[in-house]
Amino acid sequence: MLRVGMLTSGGDCQALNAAMRGVVKTLLNMSDEPLEIYGFLDGYQGLIYSRFKMLTGKDFSGILTEGGTMLGTSRTPFKDIEKPDANGLNKVDAMLQNYYKLQLDCLVILGGNGTHKTANLLREKGLNIITLPKTIDNDLWGTDMTFGFQSAVDIATNAIDCIHTTAASHGRVFIVEVMGHKVGWLTLNAGMAGGADIILLPEIPYDINKICKKIEERDKNGSRFTIIAVAEGAISKEDAKLSKKEMKKKMENYPYPSVSYEVAARIQEKTGREVRVTVPGHVQRGGSPCPYDRVFASRLGAEAGKLILDRQFGFMVGYKDREIVRVSLEDVAGKLKYLSPDATIIQEAKMLGISFGD
Ligand code: F6P
DSSP states (O other): OEEEEEEEOSSOOTTHHHHHHHHHHHHHHHOOSOEEEEEETTTHHHHHTTOEEEEOGGGGTTOTTOOSOTTOOOOOOGGGTTSOOTTOOOHHHHHHHHHHHTTOSEEEEEEOHHHHHHHHHHHHTTOOEEEEEBOTTOOBTTOSOOBTHHHHHHHHHHHHHHHHHHHHHHTOEEEEEEOOTTOOHHHHHHHHHTTOSEEEBTTBOBOHHHHHHHHHHHHHTTOOOEEEEEETTOOBHHHHTSOHHHHHHHHHTOOSSSHHHHHHHHHHHHHOOOEEEEOOGGGGGOSSOOHHHHHHHHHHHHHHHHHHHTTOOSEEEEEETTEEEEEEHHHHTTOBOOOOTTOHHHHHHHHTTOBOOO
16 A cells, blocks of 8 residues: 655645645556555645645546646645744644644645745655645746746736736836746746846846836837836846845835835935836736646656655656656755856847846
């Protein structure tokens, strides 16, 4: 008997269901060993509080194209994981106990950065763990790509495409704020795909004067509008110099809902141009996975299934140089994959005339 636990943790994204389906289909197709699947509900919460449902192969049929996660998810911050809960429960011990009580052979964990830190902690405590890299941010170290990313690029690009037509009609400056947390992968890709004129990324602090100069240049060249793709984590050169404490102080009295509104206000003030802000927000994480993500998540799931059958644990299944690879969990945990300002894609974007406000 093979007993496999599964959970999805952190912000959801497209293709979580496709990835889980990939694992289970592989286990069922590649082995005659009887299989019990324990689906823990709402991420680590399900493992801590023993909330799970027993699943069969049938539960994984017809979910390839479904967005969200059939198991539910939640954020369980790593920084609090070793603190007792409100009732004094030791959460890590509870997870270990539930794993052993159910006599699990392994736990498949689908998640992003925070999730991987906890997954690695459970591995260190002796559990058999396999992880799959999910996040629209594409910021997980150890893999060139995460599933959910390409679907989010499609949605954010579509938002920029829609803004393009109205911006052109009105001759306005338009900002589209793209998710991505502290990294710029999503904004860069959607910005380039949507033909943005200016792209602001967390990894390349911006100078507002350079942004205004680019807008004015476009005006002079007869372009009636400017599209700016702004990463939600974008930061100005002045702010990039602030200490953590100074930044915290600034944010206490911050009058804007997000960075895009600050950029908009400063452009308006400096150029007198009419600026509008669009924030697609969680739409970027929603809906059906794009075909790329369906295939990609299925491939990752298949490899995870194979690792389980080979009894190889302690790995994240990732993607490197166009190959599905296994990466040691201890190498992945706690590291973010930033976009390098020197990356060739940034240089190419600059050759195309895109400004990064630097
Ligand atoms: O990590 C995925 C992500 O969508 C980020 O891009 C974003 O900053 C964050 O999650 C939003 O988190 P929440 O869903 O908790 O608001």
